[in-house]
Amino acid sequence: MSLWRRLRERLGGAKAPGGAPPVNDGAGDDDVAPPAGERGRSAGGARAAASTRAGAPTTRARPAPRGGDAGDDIARLRSAGTRAGPATDEVIAILRRARGTLREADAVAQLVAAMEERVLPDPVRVACADLLAARGDEQGALRVLEGAALREAVSGPRAARAQPVSSTAGLVLAADLYAAMGQLPRALGAIERVLVREIGAPGARERHQRWRAALGAERPAAPRLDDVTVVAPSAAKSPFRLLREVARGGAGVVYEAEDDVLGRRVGFKVYHGRGSDRAHLTREARLAAALAGPGIVRVFDVDPDEGWIALEWIARGSVRDVLRSGDAAALAPVARWARPLARALARIHERGYVHADVKPANVLLRHLGEPVLTDFGLARPLGAPSAGGSPGYVSPERLAGRPSDPRDDVYGYGRVLEDVLVRLDPLGAEDLSPWKELSLRCLGPDHERPQDGAALVRAAC
Template identity: 55%
Template sequence: MSLWRKIRGRLFGESDEATSEEALRGADDRATAARAEPRREPARADVDEASAELAQLARVGAPDGPSEEQAILLLRKARGTVREAEAAARVLEAAEDYAVPEAVRLACADILAARGDEKGALDALANASSTPALLLAADLNASLGQLPRALGTIERVLARNIDTPGARERHTRWRAALGAAPGPARRLDEATVVTDAGARAPFRLLREVARGGAGTVYEAEDELLGRRLAFKVYHRRGRDREHLEREARLADRMRGPGVIRVLDADPDEGWLALEWIPRGSVRDVLARGDLAALVPIDRWALPLARALARLHAGGFVHADVKPANVLLRDTGEPLLGDFGIARPLGARGEGGSAGYVSPERIAGRSSDPRDDVYGYGRVLEDVLHRLGERGIAMEEAARWRAIADVCIGPDDRRPANGAELVGRLPTARAKVS
């Protein structure tokens, strides 16, 4: 059974248990009954009930409207009837005025997709972030020929769970269609090479703390100065010299608020020494479940946006904004790390992490600050998703969700750079309830 068939079964009560023979026999029985009975006009009571149900769907999300479960039941009832198009239209109408639950919008989108209205279905899924909704949105974008956006959407799914059924197959197929080199999507923390860093390290290595496509990071000790530091070893010693030098020089050039400090470097041996951040990255915090460190959101999201604004004003694009590259010196002091693929504005960009690369960059656009704004929105989305999973409610969650949606949404509505992003951010502190 396909994934979408399962989703339709859950939302609309469809079953795969009936065989084709049984379905045909049922159709014959209904046809015989229809010939035997005289045609009847719909009873006035039935018409009134249908009108009342459609009116309820137009109030989904309103305080006096139907619940999520009731709305899905009404859509299920309308599906396959002459009223299904109007039922879907009423949900879209409600979404203009109210916060319609995502499960209801997904049910509506599924109806529209089945009717061949891909654009209408995408409208219903606007700003959706659940895995089933992202899968459907990816398929709809691919059907409309918007492969960069389809690929960017499926990478959001893979970044959340690389084993999502069908996601890797879509990723491989769409990358090939765009002319990218074939290859499986890797986990974001998966190393490509195991290094022998210990033999060349000028510091005492204590433990490995992170692995990525470019290198491995260790917690280390500078025994001479008696301090802890992060020791990053590139996988390809010598061959990654340009990458390493770019990371070290740009981090040093942009040193100041919001940028991690580089303490030492050896391009020949292929390593960097960086300041040690005990709390780790946003990804580490999410993995540990230490979500209290991320609320209120504006405590770290505002200074992170300011760091991007400073980088963009300096003429550079980070090009790899993701939870693993946002470190937390303190809960109110985020730091951008890993400038290895950063580029000057307008330069040709390469690399990036699946799930955090904008569709426009996937399509081949040169380095643009809006790509970092997209990554910023994805970081927000990941944090909000985990907070929602844990049932942590905040007064400002809806406002930050709206910011994430704008950052991830259509390019022409996205803030043009970090400075414009800062100007759009909510400033009131969120409160944990």
């Protein structure tokens, strides 16, 4: 049974879209709101939040205007997304006018029927999902946000375009709905994507803290301002001369340094805990050395007792550095670095490991066509318990406690793509549609993602 028919049965809507869908003019017997018990059956928090965001009225049963105009408006929703149909702003205005009236169910049914035939813009889908959530249909709202309506109704090339919404408003609403349905890992994953993109998004940090606490997740350690006084002395026992600090994180600090003997630059990473991080540092160095080859950072030297590791120096820096510099255009065309990055992940997975920390800061660029993965401190064999992760880049399944799985790296890859595409899109440098689809597929339901790096390579070609 299609989503349209399921919703029609729940809402008591019009006939299926094959005959002429009747538009209720407010005068007939069908103009009856669902029973209060049906409308109130909801997980409450998501519905209230959704209604507040959309400016829904606090009272119900405001009768629709009688006459043909309102009915004509509702009927036009069926053609949303076509050249002759209403524009995005008009669709949203019609939904707002229908909200809280006896026309509400009809409006939703017409719009969902349109979604089963074509892809509608994110703002329209968010508005429709918001209205479904306000009616207490969290599952229906999520299906609209996740693009399930078109995927179920259509097979072939059009179905591939039915992707989850990626706007901030859509992600926040999806997060609230996941939380309302008890799917906290997915809720946390969605809100972390929002925070990485827009740290000041209203309510996002509060949700993040609350859901992390509910999951029992450890709070990531904040870097100390005085860490440099802890790690700098170890440089005296190394063959390198520190030039400048280039990156700082919870585990350690990376410097640009110079090997005075060989006359070459290196990336000198010093762990905050020095000797206490011996096992972590040893694993990182050994794994990077074992995986040596295209797409993997080169290791030159390591001292586990003093807590440092010397890596190849890559002057261009990371994808994060490029984005922060405001030079996102340097990352176009996307295929030049995204495909080699997928091949690097395929090599890691073929060797039986998961990187477990794929994010823009860990993708270095020797040049645009040669991305290099660094920081193997969290890498684990396939199936081993995972540990830690960078907020915003951890898959919902891993947040829920799943052992190390290649699909976690695929999720991180999708997030890297998303961060880049959000900056490139306004520049109009190339057609980004295929990469947007791949990113959303990587971030979508676990069973729909490429299953490992090899499948990701095929999807990226």
